[in-house]
Amino acid sequence: MCGIVGYLGEKNIKEVLLNGLKELEYRGYDSAGIAVLNNDRFSIFKAVGKLENLIEKTKEFQTQGFGIGIGHTRWATHGKPTEINAHPHTGEESYVVHNGIIENYAILKNMLTKAGVKFLSQTDTEVIVHLFEYYKKNTQNSFEAFEKTVQNLEGAYAILLVTKDAPDRIFFAKKGSPLLVGKSKEQEFYFASSDTAVIGEAKEVHYFDDGDYGYVSKEEIRIFDASGKEKQPHWQPLSTNKLSAQKGGFRFFMEKEIYEQATVVADTLLGRLLEDHIAFEELDETLFDQINEIKLCACGTSYHAALASSYLFERVAKVRTSVEIASEFRYKEPLLCKDTLFVVISQSGETADTLETLKMAKAAGLKTLAICNVDNSSMVRLADASILTRAGIEKGVASTKAFATQMSVLWMLSLFVAQKQNSITKEVLQEHLQTLRTLPKILEVNPSMHERIRRLSKRYLHGHGFFFIGRDIFFPLALEGALKLKEISYLHAEGYPSGEMKHGPIALADPELFTIALLPKNLLFEKSRSNIEELSARDATICVISSEVYEKADDHISIAPQPHYMQEFFEMMVALQLLSLEISVRLGNDVDMPRNLAKSVTVE
Numbered sequence: 001m002c003g004i005v006g007y008l009g010e011k012n013i014k015e016v017l018l019n020g021l022k023e024l025e026y027r028g029y030d031s032a033g034i035a036v037l038n039n040d041r042f043s044i045f046k047a048v049g050k051l052e053n054l055i056e057k058t059k060e061f062q063t064q065g066f067g068i069g070i071g072h073t074r075w076a077t078h079g080k081p082t083e084i085n086a087h088p089h090t091g092e093e094s095y096v097v098h099n100g101i102i103e104n105y106a107i108l109k110n111m112l113t114k115a116g117v118k119f120l121s122q123t124d125t126e127v128i129v130h131l132f133e134y135y136k137k138n139t140q141n142s143f144e145a146f147e148k149t150v151q152n153l154e155g156a157y158a159i160l161l162v163t164k165d166a167p168d169r170i171f172f173a174k175k176g177s178p179l180l181v182g183k184s185k186e187q188e189f190y191f192a193s194s195d196t197a198v199i200g201e202a203k204e205v206h207y208f209d210d211g212d213y214g215y216v217s218k219e220e221i222r223i224f225d226a227s228g229k230e231k232q233p234h235w236q237p238l239s240t241n242k243l244s245a246q247k248g249g250f251r252f253f254m255e256k257e258i259y260e261q262a263t264v265v266a267d268t269l270l271g272r273l274l275e276d277h278i279a280f281e282e283l284d285e286t287l288f289d290q291i292n293e294i295k296l297c298a299c300g301t302s303y304h305a306a307l308a309s310s311y312l313f314e315r316v317a318k319v320r321t322s323v324e325i326a327s328e329f330r331y332k333e334p335l336l337c338k339d340t341l342f343v344v345i346s347q348s349g350e351t352a353d354t355l356e357t358l359k360m361a362k363a364a365g366l367k368t369l370a371i372c373n374v375d376n377s378s379m380v381r382l383a384d385a386s387i388l389t390r391a392g393i394e395k396g397v398a399s400t401k402a403f404a405t406q407m408s409v410l411w412m413l414s415l416f417v418a419q420k421q422n423s424i425t426k427e428v429l430q431e432h433l434q435t436l437r438t439l440p441k442i443l444e445v446n447p448s449m450h451e452r453i454r455r456l457s458k459r460y461l462h463g464h465g466f467f468f469i470g471r472d473i474f475f476p477l478a479l480e481g482a483l484k485l486k487e488i489s490y491l492h493a494e495g496y497p498s499g500e501m502k503h504g505p506i507a508l509a510d511p512e513l514f515t516i517a518l519l520p521k522n523l524l525f526e527k528s529r530s531n532i533e534e535l536s537a538r539d540a541t542i543c544v545i546s547s548e549v550y551e552k553a554d555d556h557i558s559i560a561p562q563p564h565y566m567q568e569f570f571e572m573m574v575a576l577q578l579l580s581l582e583i584s585v586r587l588g589n590d591v592d593m594p595r596n597l598a599k600s601v602t603v604e
Contacts, residue, residue, distance in 0.1 A: 002087075002099045003029065003073040004179065005197050006160045006170050008216055009188030013038060013063045017071035020190070020197035021051055029073035030081035030375040030388075034058070035088040035095040037162055038067030044095065046086040049376060066218070068170050070160045070191075072097035075267065075390055080122070080282065081375065089126045094136075094163035096129040099193055100177040101270050103155035128153070132161060143215060146171045147228075150213045160191055166215075173213035175226075180207045181216065182238060189216040195238060196246050206233040246395075252591040254396030254488070258577050261404045262443040267390045268405045269412075273436050277429070278416045283385050287367060288420050291341045297324040297357045298345040301399040301480060302406060306345050308476035308569075309410035316414045316432070318423040326353035329360075336364040343369045345410075347394060347402040349377020358382055371409055373402055387413070396592045398487040400577050403480065404570070408439065411566065435564045442562070442570050449557065450578055456543070456555055457582035463512040463541070466493035468576075469501060470518035471528050477569060478518055481576035488584040488594045498531035509538035516579070517553070518572055519546035523565040545572050 003024030007016040017034045032054045033046035043061060047053035051073070072087035088095040102108070105124035108131055113119070117130045128149065136145035142165045150159075156176030162169070172179065172191060182190040182202025190198040195205055211226025223231050250256035272279055294313055296306035306323045313321040324334075326344075330353060336342075342361035344354050349372040358379055361368050370383035373391045380386040389405035415432055418424035424432075460466075466485060470478035479495035486493050496505055498517070509515075517532045519525065529550065536542055536552040543555040547562065557579070559571040584591050 002075050002193070003197070004097050004099055004158055004160060004191065004193040005071040006069065006097075006172075006191030007188070008068045008168075008170055008218070009184070009186065010066045011188065013067045013069040014058055014061055016190070016201065017069050018051070018055060018058070020192060020201075021054075021071050021073050023197045023199070024073055024192070024194060025051060025393075029075050031083070031086035032071070032073045033086045033088055033097075034069060034071040035090075035097075035162065036061075036063060036067060036069040037164065037167055038063040038069075039065065040164070040167060042093070042095065042164065044088060044090065046083045046088075048081055048083055048086065066168070068162055068168070070095060070097045070162055070170065075388075075392070085121045085123050087125060089121060089123065089129050091129040091133040093165070094129050094133055094161060096125065096132070096159060096161045098125040098128055098160075099158040099179075100156035100175075102127060102153055102157065104153070105155075108152070128157075128159060129161065132163070136163075136165070142166045142169070143171070146173075146215070147213065147224075158193055166217075169215045169217045171213075171215045172208070174208040175210050178207075180205050181221065181233070182206075183221075183235065187218075189221065194246075194248075199238060202238055204235040205238045206235055251585070252396065252581070254398055254400060254577075254591050255581055257394055257396050257401045258574065258581065259445050260392070261401045261574065262440045262445075264391045264401050265404055265408050265443055266440040267392075268408045269436060269439070270390075272412055273433065276426075276433070277419055278412045278433070280387060280413070280416055282387060283369075283416075287369065287385055288341065288417060290339055291319075291367065292339040293320045293322065293337070294341050294343060294417075295322050295324060295361075296343045296345065297326050297329055297354060297361075299326045299351055299353055301403050301483065302345040302347065302351070302354070304476045304480040304483065305403055305406040305410060306343075307479070308407060308473050309414060311473040311476075312411055312414040313417065316424060316428075317417040317421060319417055319421065324357070326351070326357045329357050334360075336361060336366055338365050340366055341369060342366045343371060344379055344383065345371045345406055346377075346379055347373045347389075347391070347399055347406075349374045349379040351379075355379055355382075371406060371413075373405070397594055397597050398484055398580070398591075400484075404443065404573065407570070407573075408436075412436065431564070432566075435566055438567060439570060442567050443574060445574060445578070446560075449559070449575065453557060453575065453578045454582045456557070457579065457586055459555070460514055460543075460579075460583055461586055463514050464492070465508070465513060466491060467501070467505065467508075467513065467515045467535075467540075468493060468495045468518075469498040469515060469531065470495075471498045471524045471531070473565070473569060474518040474520060474523070474528075474572070477573060477576070478516075480573070481516060481518075481580070484577060484580035485583065487597060488580055488589060488591050489587055490589065490595070491583070498528050501531055502534055506534060506538060509535050509540040511539050511541055513540045515540050515542045516576070517542055517544045517546075517550075519544050519548065519550060520565050520568040520572070521547050521561065522563070522568060545575050
């Protein structure tokens with residue numbers, strides 16, 4: 001969720017860069033920095049934490065006349081959030097900012113190290129600037145060196161690079177990460193990873209395609225495609241509405257955040273999902289020593305993530321796992337044993353009930369871990385260790401991408417524990433790792449599925465309630481689906497284990513009871529189908545979400561056939577989110593700001 005800005009012109013370069021970074025704060029970050037080349041002098045400033053820290057560092061810095069500058073807000077992937085790891089990264093006389101991941105950075109770093117290059121940071125980005133300077137020594141000009149650099153990078157990137165050899169140019173490259181260039185009436189150039197950063201400055205923008213690279217100067221912009229063929233920019237007018245621009249063309253932030261899940265989960269996996277194992281460099285090796293139980297504690301959506309992951313911790317890691325609702329746990333006079341790792345889960349890190357349980361666990365002498373989306377939050381500061389979920393700022397009150405990233409982290413954590421406990425075979429571990437690699441693709445919203453759900457939603461605006469049912473790990477997903485619908489549509493909905501329907505709730509079954517049934521092919525398929533049949537026999541209206549056609553269902557939301565139940569889990573999650581969204585839209589509700597709810601619950 002990193003942010004990039006760049007500027008070439010005669011305005012106050014520092015202010016332009018800082019203002020641009022401020023507009024990108026909503027994406028989330030843990031450090032920030034700028035580099036400015038003005039009057040043949042480079043100035044660089046970096047700060048950990050909020051942008052105010054960088055503003056404070058630069059308050060005495062001023063520029064005069066023409067210059068160039070680049071800036072960046074970083075969400076740590078390779079390397080911890082420190083000033084050394086913050087962007088821009090520097091060579092001998094060049095600076096670079098970068099979003100994405102350089103997949104072959106280890107190979108490049110090894111080659112450059114053998115050539116005598118000394119690295120300062122733990123990041124993959126630093127190889128870009130050193131590789132550029134390596135080629136610059138053996139080429140005729142800086143652009144040729146940059147071109148060779150881009151040709152040797154593998155992975156995803158949006159790059160801005162500046163060098164003393166070309167004091168009137170900003171070099172750029174884009175592949176897999178968003179990047180645009182804007183132009184003002186005064187022929188000044190602005191770069192950004194999102195157009196919100198240049199609204200009010202640029203009048204028109206060009207959005208780069210994957211594979212594009214080139215440079216801007218005082219006189220011109222030159223763009224080349226992946227094959228090296230030059231192309232002309234396609235300028236288009238820029239919206240003046242920042243809120244609308246932040247929505248990226250979507251009707252609601254919630255809808256945008258559902259579509260963002262593929263990207264943020266990819267960010268969540270970076271540096272953690274490795275070729276043959278899971279790595280959490282933020283965790284001390286001793287955290288799981290003498291631990292015989294994991295206790296997960298959370299509220300709301302985070303509780304559903306905890307409950308779902310408890311199946312994975314016991315099934316995969318073979319560790320006894322319990323799950324607690326934080327608001328109840330505080331008052332039950334719990335027995336806390338020191339061989340328990342106490343894990344709190346929260347999007348904001350400020351959820352009052354969950355924070356209090358963390359304090360209780362700390363007072364009892366338990367080891368503690370916070371899984372959170374906000375660096376420097378109360379939970380992150382208080383816990384012995386923390387894992388950031390990297391979802392970026394979530395503006396929709398009903399959580400979507402925060403849940404997806406929590407589930408991704410908890411799944412990886414279950415594998416991490418399994419590795420440490422030697423409770424998983426290499427074959428099973430590889431199966432899970434390969435499945436994790438497919439998540440970004442799985443989470444890409446299928447337009448035909450979204451349209452199917454949109455049309456289907458008009459049939460579910462009445463009735464006396466909803467049952468969401470699922471078995472095993474799909475039961476917590478059913479709970480989450482019911483919660484999403486309640487939150488934004490104000491319709492009554494309950495989540496149940498499929499096998500529990502016959503133990504009372506089935507008394508409510510009739511045509512006006514809508515049942516949303518999760519039917520995964522790869523986990524308890526026949527058992528789940530049998531439970532759905534019990535409701536069908538009572539004439540309940542049934543909508544099945546499955547890759548398999550269930551002939552007795554009234555409606556069917558089709559997901560793609562998958563070889564692993566966790567792939568089905570994440571695709572069904574998207575379907576449930578979209579169903580709640582479209583029902584709420586048809587009812588005319590405020591999807592992003594539902595009544596009576598707040599994004600961060602900081603009271604009991």
